Amino acid sequence: MTAQTIEIADLYLYPVKSCAGYRVDRLTFDHQGPVGDRRYMIVDPEGEFLTQRRLPVMASIQTRLQQGVLTLGMDGMEDLVVDPPSASSRQLTVSVWSDKAKALDCGDLAANWLTEVLGKPARLVFMPPESHRQVDRGCASVGQWVGFADGFPLLVTSEESLATLSQSAGLDIDMLRFRPNVVVRGGEAFAEQQWQALTHDEGQLLLVKPCERCVIPTRDLLTQQRQPDVVAALKQHCLIDRRLIFGQNALVERIKVLAAGDSLAVVVA
CATH class of the missing domain: 2.40.33.20 (PK beta-barrel domain-like)
Incomplete structure (x- = not known):
């Protein structure tokens, strides 16, 4: 070597x-x-992940994570502040390629903001520490x-x-x-x-x-x-x-x- x-x-x-x-x-x-890296994801109503491969506008959604609080920004839109979902938040099963994973829904405020930006129904989900997705x-x-x-x-x-x-x-x-x-x-x-x-x-x-x-x-x-x-x-x-x-x-x-x-x-x- x-x-x-x-x-x-x-x-x-x-x-x-x-x-x-x-x-x-x-x-x-x-x-x-990496802590905080891609723990959030945007999904369609069926829980399938959305990607800038098909929705290039996603690349223009600015992100910032400070002390566990996520902020999303977009030109022409008010910033969206997203508190981490709690254990009582609605649990979803979401898809990333061929994988299924447990996630927590981030609420209607985030969903409405993303739906307006993307021009199609969308929700924001969070992967909690107890969710395990195998490499x-x-x-x-x-x-x-x-x-x-x-x-x-x-x-x-x-x-x-x-x-x-x-x-x-x-x-x-x-x-x-x-x-x-x-x-x-x-x-x-x-x-x-x-x-x-x-x-x-x-x-x-x-x-x-x-x-x-x-x-x-x-x-x-x-x-x-x-x-x-x-x-x-x-x-x-x-x-x-x-x-x-x-x-x-x-x-x-x-x-x-x-x-x-x-x-x-x-x-x-």
Whole structure:
């Protein structure tokens, strides 16, 4: 095995699945992944999750989580403040891809606000700590949990890889398009495709599956228009076995806190 040292450049939190995220100084972890990350989700009346893949306007819903209180914002709308649901809140069974999970409904005020923003019936739900959603058994052992993220607690990307894409596309691509939690610097562009783990003082991040990209990173964050130059850059640098790959899905092992500036040792085969 060989190793090199890199550092954490940025950390991001996404309180509501498929809505806007923001930079943070540190991530803390519990049994579901980063605390506060994608513990909320927007669903339709049948409990199926809604995504900006089909509803690009969701990318414009701003989020902020402070002391457990969620605030949603949207241009032209008054901010919505959402207190965490209580144990007596209505319990629902919701769907994330092929998974079912227990969730708590966040009430009619949130539902009405989201329905107006999205132009279709929608409700906000919360995943309580006692709700357990298993990470893909092909990549994780029994008892490794995830919130409402697509499939894994963390996504790791690198500044160098983004810089190469930006240069090829001829524009500055915002890392938030790729919705990572951990952005690292200090390696070569796309070297993360060969990384197996990132070792931290407290434990390690296990890089268990390359992240296949959908339409979301090809859209401008502000206009939500698809940009052909970004598509071309992704095809040039990230096309592997006919799949567009950018970043690595990761599991957290023994780490309680990650902070911007922390050093990580790269483990490759």
